[in-house]
Amino acid sequence: MIDREKILQKAIHSPASLSDDEIEYVLSDSELEGLYRTYAALKMATRLKKHETAHKTGLRKYAVAASIAGVVFLVSALIISIRPHSHGITKYDAPTKESVAPTPDSLAVMPVPQENPDSTLQGRTFNNETLGEILDYISNKYRCSLKIEDRDVLGIRMYFEISGNQSLDEIVRQLDTFESFDISIDSHTITVR
């Protein structure tokens, strides 16, 4: 007698070990096929998710690496800036009071990365974020008002990029290419329906 559960388990864990007869069985048994379909849907949906997680993990790694690099850089810069000017490498220069206590001036010469003074020029990438979050960002950045005629669409998750120099009209036009909702702009009011 064919053990359905066993075949389902094999289809999930070691699909390569399924015999042709067992594959036929999966295809012909509606309940088994239904469970496999659910499994495939879960896989498809979580494949979309995994990318997002991997992307975030990758960014987190970069952020940690950047933080470590920043600390190392600052410490190195600090050491260099408080080190007395020495022209020989064989002689040990005992630290002087002046050298161990850096003056504000000596710290000021450290090349600290400059932030872009105009943060509005920076773009933003929305990876699997809701339309609501994207619209919030747009309305804050471009100081425009929102008119939401269908609140259901605010939960739609999407990938969307806004570059720093894009105009509001251009952003709305790009958003309007998504088929799940309609969006337009008139007199600095964005309407979503």
Added chain:
Amino acid sequence: MNNDTDIETAYSVQRVRLIRMAEAIVGSHADAEDIVQSVILRIIEQGEPISAPMSYLNTAVRNEAVGHWRKLNARQRIEQSLPLNEEDIPADLDRLSIAVDKAVESQLAPAVRRVVRSVFYSGNSYIKAAGELGISPSTVNKHIVTALRVLRKYFKSHEL
């Protein structure tokens, strides 16, 4: 819906999402990248004006990915955990993702949900999931089958 953004801009903006969508359909990241690449090259070579590049790209990549999926036989589909029937590939995969998340959150018991999250979302093996959750691999197995039964019932009643 009109859009005067050119196709290359649309591609650069949507590339990651398009690959993600293609991979969900064909089950292989490398194949998904090839699909997206071939679609964009074909569109550029054709050089025809496209009024809504983002929607166009989305549809073109989806069609290409479904075409690739169609060529796979049942064994390959099962081995890559892909749907067996075309109607199981939703037109909007983002919506499927949202629906699955919602079902996992609202329909599964906490213990089952934890197992599903560990195995499907984090990609852990049953043994690793069992170790992390402090349960036996056979309990993980049991919870997965329970989850599939509950979700199937839910999807069926919601026509997903």
